[in-house]
Each structure stands twice: as structure tokens, then as C-alpha cells.
Amino acid sequence: MALKHVKAVIVGAGAGGGVVAKELATAGLSVVVLERGKWYSAADCRKDDLRNQRTTVLGNGFGPDDERNPRVLVDDQGEHIVYPSESSYGNNAACVGGGTFSYGAQAWRYLEKDFRMRSTYGEVAGSTLDDWPITYSDLEPFYEKAEQELGVSGDDSNNVFKAPRRKPLPMPPLSPNREYEILSPAAKRLGLHPFDLPMLRNSVPYGGRRACMRCRWCVGFACEVSARAGTHNTVIPVALATGNCELRTGCMTREILLDDRGRARGVAYFDAGGRLQEQTADLVVVCAGAVESARLLLNTRHRLFPNGLGNRYDWVGRNLQGHTYPAAVGLFEHDTYDDIGPGASIAICDFNHGNPGLAGGGMLANEFIRLPYQFMGQVPPFVPRWGREHKEFVRSAYRRTICVMGPVQEMPVFSARVQADPKVKDYWGIPVARLSGGKHAHTIEIARFTAAKAEQWLKEAGAVKTWQRIPAANLSGGQHQAGTCRMGNDPKTSVVNRDCRIHEVDNVYVIDASNHVTNGGFNPVLTILANAYRASGKLLAAQFGMKGSGVRS
């Protein structure tokens, strides 16, 4: 029996898809959301330090599973199959809420220059660095909407580098932890501008959910008290409550169905029982994340689109980026650990821009609580990797380190890309994502610069020993994956227009971090949410003559 036709089918229930579902459903449109993963709840916080979404040595906590979802990775060793729980897979998540279900919830607005990287820094050889087709002021009302609807705590009043905002954050920051109290005066002595990290996390009851209980199982885990806001506990329930939205989990989308003229008429997907289904719709909205959204377009073949939908000029899947995370660790003579979660608490934006000779930079903040096995990555290079000395170091240093790190805004690289693999197929018989390419050398230069600044901060704070971690130049992506369906005004150098509609087809949208021309020197989620609110309004106006709820009166 054919499934009931709807106005819009949305592929993916993560940050982008969750917001789009809510905006369309509350506007009265019939919507089906297809999510390949499960719908987990707060009760799924198993506090398993070896199997969660950040430490995956025994598998991913929140999808996808290794058994059905391989990818192909091409690197200097050749090409090989990689599995979701391996870091080189570049996984984010597969579940309702997507990455927002288990993330650390840092809620950053990008800065004005982050939307104008090419104008600010000029051409960078070997990079497709460019301006966004929209500016910060286009997005500002929607940043505010995301902050208010999902709930953000923090206090950026001391962040002199922030872009203008009309409203303050809706919740005060969490009370400072010990690391905050050590780092804050040191930053001020250095002339820096420390402030309280903005987070999609309740510091007080908000939106019918309770406040953070400051536990140690945060990033990578389900929030046991639902104090962290994701789309799964905010906009998606609102969408479902309208009665206009149906969420189907365990559903793997195979391709977008196109009619003779090349317009979308819906999607073909495998339901939770493995049966092939067709969901017809007036509109298709792809929100599967930068890797899987590109893969879905590339797997959608048609006489008019022999190389994949939206791919006439070979831009789909290009410019895959994420964030390069340099870090510095400091060892102190006194305890720094106080077991007050989430750990990350203080940030500076002094090094996002204006760094001599560098095309950008990144925010710096202290790291989330390191559980004992994670602490293995914190051990300095001058300590033997095993034996008596290693154990002695772990024992004596575990409660006495602070790690300062931050996401460096990457220089986009055209050859860092997602393709549909010509041979390897997943459990459902769908060609898998084939990942290749690497980071731009200048990204690593910037990383060295910000790592040195982090180290300087730790020294000023009294660290008796410090060391740096500089990332390798291998392919980026992972939880902050972005860039593969670039937003732009020129169809020859982008995939979607400024409204996030595919240039080639008037009823297919891509709304997730794939759109990001550049990815800011910040965690990207608030920008994904804000852009999804903005694009939903554009979609409602263009397709249905409606005014989106996000437009400020």
C-alpha cells in the first residue's frame, strides 16, 4: 500500500532536520521525517566510558553500527574499509537529535568575519576559501531564535570580540568550576578577555527541563536529566505535538526520486524492517550531515543528472571540513580536578582573527572532564608509553592537569571530498561514502599558533610543566563535518543557493552543515540551528507563500 503523500519529506532528524520539521509542521504542513538511527532517551545514559559517542573503542553509543555502515577511506596507505567506531570514519551520530543528542553543547555564534573569510584574508593558495552568500546580520535573528527556543546558558558580556546581539542569552552561566577559577585570573593578567562558555545546557530550569546536575558524564553521553538541549528534546517534540509531523526511525534513505523533468517526487528508503518504501512529497529536504547528505545526492542519478543531483559542476561532496583541534596541557602542583561537570567552562576569542600572517584562528576553551581512559591521550610525549613510569605519571597527574584547546577554522580544500564508492555497498546495497583528501597546510600553521597561545595561558596560570598536541594533516570531518554542499550565488561554484535550495532543482533543499562555506573557529551547532530556522522561513515563503515563524516583527 502506498504511503500517504505529504508536503515535505525530511531526511535526517539531527540539528538541521529537527528545526526544519518543527518550522514546517507548526506552519501547518504535513511532514515525514526519516531517521536512520533510533530514538534514545535520557535512560540510555549508560555512563559507559568505553562505549559512548566520544570514546568508541567498544562501539558507538548512538550510532551508526559497525555491522551495516562501512565507508571507504583513501589515504597515503591506499584505500581501505573503515567502520563507524573507528576515528578515521569521521562519524557524527545516527539517532534522533543526531549529534545534538550526545554532544558537549557549546553554543557559539560565528563572528562577522567568519562569513567573509575571502574578503578578510584574500585568496589562500590551494584553498577554496570564500565568503558566504549571507552575512552575520542575515543570521542574527535566527541565532537569537535558536538560543531562545532551545535554551542557551552562559555570559559573553566580557567577550569584546563578539558580534552584535540584540538579546542576552536566556540563562545565566553555570557556577565556575576549579579550572575556571585557575584560568580566569591568568587570562586577565595576559590581557585576554575570558568569559563564560555559551552552552545549549540549562543552568536553571528552562523549557520544561531541569538544570544541569554537573555530572562527569557529559560529552559523548546521553544527558541523564535532559538538561542539555538537543533537537530531540526541544523542537522535535514540538513538531510531533502539532499532529502534522511523523517521525520514522530506523529508516535508511536510498535515493531521491525524480520525475521525467528532473523534479523531486519523494524518496525511496528502507524501513526499519528492511522493506523498500516510497514516500512521495512535494518537497525533499536533505539534512543528513555533511557526509551523508552529499552521499545521498551523489547516489541520486537521473538522465538529467548523470553525476548525481546538484552535481553538474562537480561541487557535491567537495570541501569536506570540520575543525582542527590543537591543544596544550598543563601540569599543576595542586589539584585542578573537582569532579564538577561538564568541565569546559571558560573561553577566549582573542585569537579567532587578527593573528599576524594567519588567515584566521579559533576560539580557545578548557576541555571537558577527562575520564581515566581518555586521560591516556593527555599523557605527555616525554613520559614512556608503558611501564612503571607511565602508571606513576597517570596516578600523580590525573587530578592535576588542565587542557586548553579550540577549533581552528579550516581552510577549505577542494580535494577533501565525499564520493559514492563505485564498488563497496552498505547493508542495504547502497553505495557507501568514499572519503579522500586532507587538510590544508595553513590550517596546521594556525593550529601551531593557537596551541602556543593555549600553552602560554596555562603557564601564566601556574602550570609547572606544559606540552602541546598538534593535529595531523589527515582528512577532517567527524562531529563538526561541514562544507560538502556549499551555499553560494554562483551555480558553477556552489551546490545550493542562499536559501539552501539546490540550484538545479526547485523542490530539493539541503539544510545542515553541508551548506557552510567555511566553518568558523567555533563548534558549529548553533549556526546549523540558526541557518535551519532561516532556510525554513525562505522555504515556506518560496514554496507556499507563507511567512516563516522566524522573522522578527
Add this chain to the structure above:
Amino acid sequence: MLRRRTFLGAGLTAAVAGTTISCAGRRGGSPWRFFTADEARTVEAICEQIIPADRDPGAREAGVVNYIDIQLTRHFRRYQKAYREGIAAVDAMSRQRFGKAFEELPAGQQVELLTEVEKSSRAFFELILAHARQGFYGDPRHGGNRNMASWKMLGLPYPPVRGRAPDIRPEAG
């Protein structure tokens, strides 16, 4: 219990042959899920050098080999071959160099040999190093970290405080 090393000669060939023999025989004898009794002793000895006992328990007392054995039949199934061959290679090296099985060597010689294994059998060493750390520092539910030995060593409050009010600051320790 029958111990294969009592009747096997030195050298890689013999060690590999020994593995084959004990593979067939362990269904009746080994208390382990994947390892033969001899393999488990070797793994335990390697892990104990990676995380040795001092004033706190080491890998042996924390049951790290139990963690690895369990996971080799679950999430680590794809590493079964690497372990079988890696253990055989370590024992072969040990016999060739010192005329004894690895677990029978004094600690100093074990460290010396492992330092060489770290270079000559890099892939296997990285594997067992990562797994030893997981089994020692990870959650006891997976078969290692017996009695939360490492968490006690680190002074990590456990079990976790649930429902803690935001402004309450527990003292460390």
C-alpha cells in the same frame, strides 16, 4: 593442566605449531573464551609489564586479560588473528633469546623483550597496549578494572553522585 611449553622446542615454527595443537585441545581445557591457558598467561604477563603492580594493583590483579578475552569474542573479533599470531611471535622471540616462555622470564628480561616487540611487532604491540589501558582504566562492566582498582588509584569518586545540586561542591578525594 597440560602445558604445551613443557614439550615444545624453541623457535617460531614450533610456537605456531603449538598454537594449532592447543587450538584443537582447548575446547576441553581452557577456562578462557578465546585464549588458550598458555596464551592467557602470556597476555597477562605482557599486560603486567605495560601496567605493573606497585603500591596499587597492576594489570594482573585488575583482570585485564579477562577484559581482552571477553572483547575478543565480541567487539574485537577482528583482532583474533592478530592476537594468536602476536602472542606466538612474542613467545618465539622469548625462547630464541632466553630459552624460556615469556611469562617465565624475570621482569627485567620481559621489559627488554617488550621494548623490542614494540619496534619489531609494532601493530600487535599497539593493539595490546591500547587494550591493556582500556582493561585497566575502563569500566569494570567490560571485564577489567576489577574492584575499580584504577579508579581508586586515581581518587575518582565512585559511584557518581546523582541528582547533585548545581552549587554543591564535593571535596576532592
